[in-house]
Structures are given as structure tokens and as C-alpha cells.
Amino acid sequence: MPSMRTRPSRIVLIALLVVAALVLVAVVAVSAPILLHRSAGGSGQEIPASAVPETTARGADGRVRTLSAHDGDGPADLGAVAPGETLRIDGSGFDAGIGIYVAVCAIPASSEEKPGPCLGGIPEGAESGTVDESRLTSAWVTNDWAWRSFATHQYSDASEGSFSVTLTMPEPASTGLDCRETRCAIATRADHTAGSDRVQDMLLPAVYE
Known part of the structure; x- marks a missing residue:
């Protein structure tokens, strides 16, 4: 039968694992669009030769x-x-x-x-x-x-x-x-x-x- 001392340690460990998983998900959510983005091409603009509004x-x-x-x-x-x-x-x-x-x-x-x-x-x-x-x-x-x-x-x-x-x-x-x-x-x-x-x-x- 597990001792009372091991239960808090397990709870802390589980909490840390949950936090780490959430951080990993957040990092993937932020970085994935940057890493996976594919260029859509150019804007097609011909830059005006002079200043126009x-x-x-x-x-x-x-x-x-x-x-x-x-x-x-x-x-x-x-x-x-x-x-x-x-x-x-x-x-x-x-x-x-x-x-x-x-x-x-x-x-x-x-x-x-x-x-x-x-x-x-x-x-x-x-x-x-x-x-x-x-x-x-x-x-x-x-x-x-x-x-x-x-x-x-x-x-x-x-x-x-x-x-x-x-x-x-x-x-x-x-x-x-x-x-x-x-x-x-x-x-x-x-x-x-x-x-x-x-x-x-x-x-x-x-x-x-």
C-alpha cells in the first residue's frame, strides 16, 4: 500500500506533466503556422514611378x-x-x-x-x-x-x-x-x-x- 508521503509527490509530478503538455501545445500552436506557411506568390503590384496617394x-x-x-x-x-x-x-x-x-x-x-x-x-x-x-x-x-x-x-x-x-x-x-x-x-x-x-x-x- 503506497505511503502517504508518495501521494503529494505523485500529484506534483502529474501537475508538472500537465503544465508541460499545455506549454508544448501552445508552442506548437504558435510555431506550426510559421514553419508550415507556404508562399501565396507575389502581390502583382507595379510600383508607381512617382508619388501617388x-x-x-x-x-x-x-x-x-x-x-x-x-x-x-x-x-x-x-x-x-x-x-x-x-x-x-x-x-x-x-x-x-x-x-x-x-x-x-x-x-x-x-x-x-x-x-x-x-x-x-x-x-x-x-x-x-x-x-x-x-x-x-x-x-x-x-x-x-x-x-x-x-x-x-x-x-x-x-x-x-x-x-x-x-x-x-x-x-x-x-x-x-x-x-x-x-x-x-x-x-x-x-x-x-x-x-x-x-x-x-x-x-x-x-x-x-
């Missing part, structure tokens, strides 16, 4: 994506962007199953390369879910249950793949990038869960004053 493209996944920029008076003049300027960035037709980053990034040499490097960095407080949305130089949009509490925004309508974020234009230069010397754009690109997928890449060329 809106662009549209049909991606390899059949979705028609639109990305636009507005200031307080209407369509934004991206040919004369100033640090500290506030712009509303709207998108539609995106795949809500793939999170995106929205930021000012270097325009890549090829559509097969992701936009970057980018200005603004990861929004302060993103790691703890306490982002101040009133002054964002970059944004993270996702509906993924495992990440949405850390993101700055969710898709406003998942079926339409629409979102709206307000960005404060960052200083034109940071480590590794100077948008006064390199052609840059307000860009969307897949977040870290689908980093090699180019289907969500949309760019609005922007020129700093």
Missing part, C-alpha cells in the same frame, strides 16, 4: 489589394513627406489570415525581395501589448489569436481584408537606411509568421521634403 494590384492569390494614404485634407501628397506628419493608411483586399507590418521602408530592387530595411522599428510596447496608438511610426495588423494581443491593430473587416492605421512619419534616417538617399515607400509586408510571403507587399512611394 493610392495603388491597386491583383495578387497571385486572386485578391485585389488597394493601399491608400490620406491626411486631414484628403489624399496625401507623398511627394513631400515631413517627419512628424500624421497620415491615415487604409487598405482593402488583404488576406486577413496573414498579418502585416505597415511602415516606411526601402523599395526593394526586385518584387521577390521584401521591402526593407524600414524606419520606425517595432512599435514601443508591442512586446507587452501596451502600445500607444496615438503616435505610431509603424504598425502591426493581425487577427491571429496567438499574436493579436501584441499587435497594434486588427483587420477591421476580415472578410474584406480591410484595415486603417494612423502613422506619424518617422525621421528620414535610421541605422542602415536614409530615405533622402534611398527610394522609400509606405509599405505593407507579411509579418514574421509569413516573412517569406510577398503576396501582401504593397508600396506607396514617398519622398521626404
Whole structure:
């Protein structure tokens, strides 16, 4: 007959095994989509030769994506962007199953390369879910249950793949990038869960004053 001393030990062991199993399930649930994600192809966008407030493209996944920029008076003049300027960035037709980053990034040499490097960095407080949305130089949009509490925004309508974020234009230069010397754009690109997928890449060329 087991002694009374062994029962608490068994209970503790069982509890630890249950906790370990739950942690393992959580890790698999978070990492599996990242490891198993397959690229849907490119966004199909022909990057505008000049600064325009809106662009549209049909991606390899059949979705028609639109990305636009507005200031307080209407369509934004991206040919004369100033640090500290506030712009509303709207998108539609995106795949809500793939999170995106929205930021000012270097325009890549090829559509097969992701936009970057980018200005603004990861929004302060993103790691703890306490982002101040009133002054964002970059944004993270996702509906993924495992990440949405850390993101700055969710898709406003998942079926339409629409979102709206307000960005404060960052200083034109940071480590590794100077948008006064390199052609840059307000860009969307897949977040870290689908980093090699180019289907969500949309760019609005922007020129700093």
C-alpha cells in the first residue's frame, strides 16, 4: 500500500506533466503556422514611378489589394513627406489570415525581395501589448489569436481584408537606411509568421521634403 508521503509527490509530478503538455501545445500552436506557411506568390503590384496617394494590384492569390494614404485634407501628397506628419493608411483586399507590418521602408530592387530595411522599428510596447496608438511610426495588423494581443491593430473587416492605421512619419534616417538617399515607400509586408510571403507587399512611394 503506497505511503502517504508518495501521494503529494505523485500529484506534483502529474501537475508538472500537465503544465508541460499545455506549454508544448501552445508552442506548437504558435510555431506550426510559421514553419508550415507556404508562399501565396507575389502581390502583382507595379510600383508607381512617382508619388501617388493610392495603388491597386491583383495578387497571385486572386485578391485585389488597394493601399491608400490620406491626411486631414484628403489624399496625401507623398511627394513631400515631413517627419512628424500624421497620415491615415487604409487598405482593402488583404488576406486577413496573414498579418502585416505597415511602415516606411526601402523599395526593394526586385518584387521577390521584401521591402526593407524600414524606419520606425517595432512599435514601443508591442512586446507587452501596451502600445500607444496615438503616435505610431509603424504598425502591426493581425487577427491571429496567438499574436493579436501584441499587435497594434486588427483587420477591421476580415472578410474584406480591410484595415486603417494612423502613422506619424518617422525621421528620414535610421541605422542602415536614409530615405533622402534611398527610394522609400509606405509599405505593407507579411509579418514574421509569413516573412517569406510577398503576396501582401504593397508600396506607396514617398519622398521626404
